[in-house]
Amino acid sequence: MQKPPVNWTNTLLFTLTPLFAVTLVPWYGFTHGYDLYEWSVFVLLMGFCGMSITAGYHRLWSHKSYKAHAVLRFLYALGGACALQNDVLHWASDHRRHHAHVDNDDKDPYSAGRGFWFSHIGWILRHYESGKEDFSNVKDLQRDPIVAWQYKHYLSLVLLMNIGLPVLLGFLNGDIIGSLLLGGLLRLVLSQHVTWLINSIAHIWGRQPYSDASSARDNGLLALVTYGEGYHNYHHTFQWDYRNGIKWWHYDPTKWFIRGCSFVGLTSDLKRISPVVIETARLDLQFRRAAARCESLRNADKWQQRLEQEYEQMKSTLQLWAQHQQAWYEAKTTELQEKWNHWERLQIRDSYREVGFRLKIQRQRWHQLIQSFPAMHAASPA
Numbered sequence: 338m339q340k341p342p343v344n345w346t347n348t349l350l351f352t353l354t355p356l357f358a359v360t361l362v363p364w365y366g367f368t369h370g371y372d373l374y375e376w377s378v379f380v381l382l383m384g385f386c387g388m389s390i391t392a393g394y395h396r397l398w399s400h401k402s403y404k405a406h407a408v409l410r411f412l413y414a415l416g417g418a419c420a421l422q423n424d425v426l427h428w429a430s431d432h433r434r435h436h437a438h439v440d441n442d443d444k445d446p447y448s449a450g451r452g453f454w455f456s457h458i459g460w461i462l463r464h465y466e467s468g469k470e471d472f473s474n475v476k477d478l479q480r481d482p483i484v485a486w487q488y489k490h491y492l493s494l495v496l497l498m499n500i501g502l503p504v505l506l507g508f509l510n511g512d513i514i515g516s517l518l519l520g521g522l523l524r525l526v527l528s529q530h531v532t533w534l535i536n537s538i539a540h541i542w543g544r545q546p547y548s549d550a551s552s553a554r555d556n557g558l559l560a561l562v563t564y565g566e567g568y569h570n571y572h573h574t575f576q577w578d579y580r581n582g583i584k585w586w587h588y589d590p591t592k593w594f595i596r597g598c599s600f601v602g603l604t605s606d607l608k609r610i611s612p613v614v615i616e617t618a619r620l621d622l623q624f625r626r627a628a629a630r631c632e633s634l635r636n637a638d639k640w641q642q643r644l645e646q647e648y649e650q651m652k653s654t655l656q657l658w659a660q661h662q663q664a665w666y667e668a669k670t671t672e673l674q675e676k677w678n679h680w681e682r683l684q685i686r687d688s689y690r691e692v693g694f695r696l697k698i699q700r701q702r703w704h705q706l707i708q709s710f711p712a713m714h715a716a717s718p719a
């Protein structure tokens with residue numbers, strides 16, 4: 338099959354910039370050296386580009402998982418141009434298509450099914466049919482004046498942010514070349530590859546706790562370099578959630594940033610998926626996997642029955658817990674407090690805690706049951 342024509346602008350840009358970065362940056366470091374100011378500019382601009390892509394392009398514009406004040410949207414638009422990852426409209430349109438047709442080699446612009454190279458960078462180096470411009474899925478974004486403004490002035494913004502800003506910052510420090518190399522070139526190449534890792538590695542390497550319907554994976558290590566975007570299995574399962582790492586200890590600086598901004602009124606309407614829905618998704622997947630493993634056991638029927646019984650019990654306790662949680666939430670909300678007297682409220686609280694305790698015990702038993710299957714499998718001759 339004949340390959341589509343090469344996109345020469347992108348090919349030259351994405352071959353020459355890394356080439357210059359690995360040669361010129363160390364050369365200048367050895368001959369002139371970089372100072373703390375230049376390294377600080379590098380780190381700050383890395384963060385600015387990274388956050389503009391993850392919090393802005395991705396979680397705000399592509400998924401609408403929260404609302405953002407115009408000031409923040411303006412900064413995201415500048416940071417996105419600085420990251421040189423195309424304008425918001427192209428980025429979000431490709432990304433929405435990626436979610437809608439994930440792993441479909443003909444429709445997903447960076448389908449992981451076409452291999453590491455293609456999903457990482459290959460998709461931008463040629464004019465592939467799957468990457469054709471089609472803004473029909475971003476009509477809502479075209480109405481955002483900041484998005485429209487960035488689209489119109491994209492090239493000027495790219496030059497301003499990638500050359501103008503580092504030159505200015507370097508001028509203030511008395512070394513324009515050093516600032517251009519670290520804050521401009523090295524930052525550009527690294528921030529681009531970091532984003533692309535989410536399309537490549539996060540669809541290859543990691544766990545699938547929430548869904549196995551796509552190739553997306555959760556990878557805590559990848560989250561460390563991608564501002565929290567490594568929890569990609571969760572993200573593909575629940576794309577409207579403003580968080581990617583849902584546990585408090587999951588390293589997701591984008592989530593912390595969005596939440597932090599909500600305290601000063603820069604963000605609002607932060608969407609979260611309810612814990613019961615999330616746990617049910619996990620439970621369903623664990624059940625299907627355990628049921629498949631149990632098929633090859635001796636007394637498969639007996640184990641299957643046991644598994645189903647525990648699964649149904651877990652599901653109903655989860656539902657019950659959700660109802661009690663809702664009741665307790667209503668009881669403690671001040672406006673509604675007149676509905677209940679003090680003792681009734683205590684009763685609601687205690688039964689919520691009781692169901693929570695029952696759920697905890699049941700969860701432990703469920704985990705013991707599903708974890709015992711592979712061991713039994715090894716011990717029992719088929």
Ligand SMILES: [Zn+2]
Pocket residue numbers: 395399400432436572576
């Ligand atoms: Zn996404």
Ligand SMILES: [Zn+2]
Pocket residue numbers: 435535536540553569573
């Ligand atoms: Zn993905």
